[in-house]
Amino acid sequence: MSQSLDIAVIGATGTVGETLVQILEERDFPVANLHLLASSESAGQSVPFRGKNVRVREVDEFDFAKVQLAFFAAGPAVTLSFAPRATAAGCAVIDLSGALPVPQVVPEANPGILSGLGKPVQVGSPSASATALAVALAPLKGLLEIRQVSLTACLAMSSQGREAVSELARQTAELLNMRPLEPRVFDRQVAFNLLAQVGKPDAQGHVPLEKRLVNELRELLEAPLLKISVTCVQAPVFFGDSYSVSLQAAADVDLQAVNEALEAAAGIELVDADDYPTAVGDAVGQDVVYVGRVRHGVDDPAQLNLWLTTDNVRKGAALNAVQLAELLIKDPL
Amino acid sequence: MSQSLDIAVIGATGTVGETLVQILEERDFPVANLHLLASSESAGQSVPFRGKNVRVREVDEFDFAKVQLAFFAAGPAVTLSFAPRATAAGCAVIDLSGALPVPQVVPEANPGILSGLGKPVQVGSPSASATALAVALAPLKGLLEIRQVSLTACLAMSSQGREAVSELARQTAELLNMRPLEPRVFDRQVAFNLLAQVGKPDAQGHVPLEKRLVNELRELLEAPLLKISVTCVQAPVFFGDSYSVSLQAAADVDLQAVNEALEAAAGIELVDADDYPTAVGDAVGQDVVYVGRVRHGVDDPAQLNLWLTTDNVRKGAALNAVQLAELLIKDPL
Ligand SMILES: NC(=O)c1ccc[n+]([C@@H]2O[C@H](COP(=O)([O-])OP(=O)(O)OC[C@H]3O[C@@H](n4cnc5c(N)ncnc54)[C@H](OP(=O)(O)O)[C@@H]3O)[C@@H](O)[C@H]2O)c1
Ligand SMILES: NC(=O)c1ccc[n+]([C@@H]2O[C@H](COP(=O)([O-])OP(=O)(O)OC[C@H]3O[C@@H](n4cnc5c(N)ncnc54)[C@H](OP(=O)(O)O)[C@@H]3O)[C@@H](O)[C@H]2O)c1
Numbered sequence: 001m002s003q004s005l006d007i008a009v010i011g012a013t014g015t016v017g018e019t020l021v022q023i024l025e026e027r028d029f030p031v032a033n034l035h036l037l038a039s040s041e042s043a044g045q046s047v048p049f050r051g052k053n054v055r056v057r058e059v060d061e062f063d064f065a066k067v068q069l070a071f072f073a074a075g076p077a078v079t080l081s082f083a084p085r086a087t088a089a090g091c092a093v094i095d096l097s098g099a100l101p102v103p104q105v106v107p108e109a110n111p112g113i114l115s116g117l118g119k120p121v122q123v124g125s126p127s128a129s130a131t132a133l134a135v136a137l138a139p140l141k142g143l144l145e146i147r148q149v150s151l152t153a154c155l156a157m158s159s160q161g162r163e164a165v166s167e168l169a170r171q172t173a174e175l176l177n178m179r180p181l182e183p184r185v186f187d188r189q190v191a192f193n194l195l196a197q198v199g200k201p202d203a204q205g206h207v208p209l210e211k212r213l214v215n216e217l218r219e220l221l222e223a224p225l226l227k228i229s230v231t232c233v234q235a236p237v238f239f240g241d242s243y244s245v246s247l248q249a250a251a252d253v254d255l256q257a258v259n260e261a262l263e264a265a266a267g268i269e270l271v272d273a274d275d276y277p278t279a280v281g282d283a284v285g286q287d288v289v290y291v292g293r294v295r296h297g298v299d300d301p302a303q304l305n306l307w308l309t310t311d312n313v314r315k316g317a318a319l320n321a322v323q324l325a326e327l328l329i330k331d332p333l
Numbered sequence: 334m335s336q337s338l339d340i341a342v343i344g345a346t347g348t349v350g351e352t353l354v355q356i357l358e359e360r361d362f363p364v365a366n367l368h369l370l371a372s373s374e375s376a377g378q379s380v381p382f383r384g385k386n387v388r389v390r391e392v393d394e395f396d397f398a399k400v401q402l403a404f405f406a407a408g409p410a411v412t413l414s415f416a417p418r419a420t421a422a423g424c425a426v427i428d429l430s431g432a433l434p435v436p437q438v439v440p441e442a443n444p445g446i447l448s449g450l451g452k453p454v455q456v457g458s459p460s461a462s463a464t465a466l467a468v469a470l471a472p473l474k475g476l477l478e479i480r481q482v483s484l485t486a487c488l489a490m491s492s493q494g495r496e497a498v499s500e501l502a503r504q505t506a507e508l509l510n511m512r513p514l515e516p517r518v519f520d521r522q523v524a525f526n527l528l529a530q531v532g533k534p535d536a537q538g539h540v541p542l543e544k545r546l547v548n549e550l551r552e553l554l555e556a557p558l559l560k561i562s563v564t565c566v567q568a569p570v571f572f573g574d575s576y577s578v579s580l581q582a583a584a585d586v587d588l589q590a591v592n593e594a595l596e597a598a599a600g601i602e603l604v605d606a607d608d609y610p611t612a613v614g615d616a617v618g619q620d621v622v623y624v625g626r627v628r629h630g631v632d633d634p635a636q637l638n639l640w641l642t643t644d645n646v647r648k649g650a651a652l653n654a655v656q657l658a659e660l661l662i663k664d665p666l
Contacts, residue, residue, distance in 0.1 A: 148633075152485040152577040154527055154566070168525075169509075176506060192501075193613040194487055194568060194575050196626055196640040205606055205628030205638075214631045229630040229638055231577040233487070235527060236569055242527050244485040244564040244577075273538055280526040293529055295538030297562040298547045300481075305538075305562055307529040 004032035011074030012036035020318035064089035092121040109134035128316025130216035139265035145250035148227040154235040195234040240279025243308040252301040337365035344407030345369035353651035397422035425454040442467035461649025463549035472598035478583035487568040528567040573612025576641040585634040
């Protein structure tokens with residue numbers, strides 16, 4: 001389908017939604033009419049798109065029959081309330097909240113899923129962490145028999161939305177100016193600190209973010225039994241998630257083959273051994289997943305260690321969702 | 334030996350040295366005369382000890398025959414130059430730099446080593462990371478057959494000395510005030526960022542800090558073949574190292590037994606599952622290693638995950654060294 005589409009972005013005033021609108025413009029996505037939706041709080045604001053200001057409206061009052069495709073980037077509750085309405089109106093849904101029981105897709109990992117979807121399409125763009133890891137690990141699947149993945153995800157403030165970004169700025173200024181610290185979004189000091197538990201743990205001690213990551217990564221890598229141990233840490237970084245990853249393989253890992261596979265893969269920028277990527281210096285504003293520190297374990301050639309960093313708002317969310325849309329519109333929605 | 338000792342602290346103006354002097358006072362260590370040594374740069378300064386100001390002198394001019402015990406906390410080059418002089422003068426040496434080929438000891442892990450040392454004693458207080466991990470893992474040795482340790486160490490600025498601490502403060506202020514950023518101690522922005530490679534990697538991609546950690550932890554746990562995968566990350570945190578740790582055991586891990594062993598162990602504060610420890614909120618200024626997020630891997634009962642945090646300057650360095658001294662002086666040095 002090459003004609004233009006009418007599109008809705010729900011959560012258009014948020015961290016992900018704003019970037020999604022920018023990326024639709026950057027990539028020249030065939031948009032006819034763009035409908036920007038949010039809560040009553042920001043209805044009436046406007047957001048620039050192709051040189052014009054588009055007014056933000058309340059999602060409650062929106063008629064989904066007006067659009068053929070809707071991006072849901074306003075959190076799980078909003079998806080659960082309004083995605084059924086969109087579907088009933090025949091509108092394709094790309095959900096970024098993880099709320100719907102639909103396939104999660106990353107074009108670099110499991111694009112084949114898209115062709116099997118019923119109409120109107122409902123598809124998920126997974127969490128930023130699962131997306132980044134899938135991009136980096138999918139090219140290694142044919143090369144290694146991965147027995148186990150052990151990872152520490154160091155999440156940026158932006159991964160928790162715009163209020164978390166402000167919280168780090170505010171806390172930092174309070175501390176530097178010796179004013180009393182007043183945590184709001186988090187329950188404690190996150191500036192100059194690391195928080196090792198983001199969200200409420202279940203009886204087994206895992207938080208929802210960690211379980212979502214494990215489930216989605218297994219789905220994206222089509223490895224439903226893969227052992228994945230994960231700790232999600234909130235880091236005092238504004239934008240850009242980083243991942244310390246350790247893979248245990250069934251046999252010795254051929255590092256040259258790994259480097260070649262990563263070098264050849266789409267969506268990856270491989271960084272030389274004498275350098276390494278960082279969130280601020282490399283990932284932010286970029287569309288790729290940076291991979292560095294490719295090495296064996298100490299005295300353990302069956303282990304592969306990697307350091308990844310990516311812009312959680314772009315490839316981790318908005319960009320991946322737009323890439324899904326680009327693939328979907330090759331067929332009639 | 335209960336009589337008082339004459340003591341030298343080399344590197345007395347540094348992050349570790351200053352704290353070491355404080356801890357000697359706090360713990361009422363039997364000090365007769367205290368000699369504080371540093372480079373010519375800070376000779377002439379003075380440091381408070383038991384209500385008096387002790388003058389700092391140049392180490393080059395010091396006669397080690399004046400003391401029975403010397404703490405070396407001024408980096409490997411200084412240890413290599415002056416520790417042989419101390420030993421030749423019959424003075425016991427506790428080295429914090431990792432430069433000497435001597436046993437590394439953490440009282441909670443391998444105290445038995447101390448009784449086998451020749452005279453004059455030469456012993457090492459290991460890196461902060463190896464010390465923290467040994468305190469947390471030693472109590473589990475009898476309980477689990479540990480097959481593999483996978484860890485990401487998030488190091489505080491203070492782990493790189495006082496100049497790194499200033500660097501984070503300066504970079505943060507530069508960024509908040511929109512002034513151009515001028516990295517000095519590190520080669521790039523560390524404020525609001527994470528640096529995944531601290532030091533120069535060898536041909537296998539491991540940095541000296543990581544290799545030191547692996548070697549020391551194997552020694553402290555008396556497990557010379559233990560597989561340890563480690564990534565040391567420089568975090569924008571002033572004080573307090575944190576560790577995300579994943580242990581693979583030979584059989585299913587009994588979490589209740591693990592909790593009981595940690596609860597009973599010396600030097601550990603176990604944090605409940607509904608809370609978790611942080612560097613800033615818990616570890617800094619404290620003498621214990623905080624252990625939290627004790628849990629299995631997702632769908633992997635043979636895996637044990639932990640989050641540790643500790644004051645790298647205290648238990649990671651100065652306190653451990655003073656504890657070694659306390660054990661050593663039970664016998665004539
Ligand atoms: N941030 C990331 O890196 C990332 C990555 C992957 C997925 N995601 C997912 O994307 C979603 C949005 O995250 P975000 O980081 O962009 O959050 P955010 O910055 O907090 O923005 C939230 C957006 O949702 C809107 N919204 C909130 N409540 C609403 C309601 N009741 N009705 C209509 N709109 C409402 C807000 O509009 P108002 O201006 O009216 O409040 C705003 O536009 C979440 O589900 C998140 O899990 C985020
Ligand atoms: N920081 C930690 O968490 C930690 C933990 C475990 C072990 N360690 C080890 O402890 C040692 C000290 O670390 P630090 O963090 O305290 O470093 P630091 O804050 O940079 O202090 C360095 C100290 O060494 C002195 N020094 C430097 N060059 C000297 C020379 N040529 N002759 C005599 N003294 C000299 C300095 O004296 P001036 O004032 O004269 O320059 C200062 O007192 C290092 O080997 C480090 O690896 C540190």
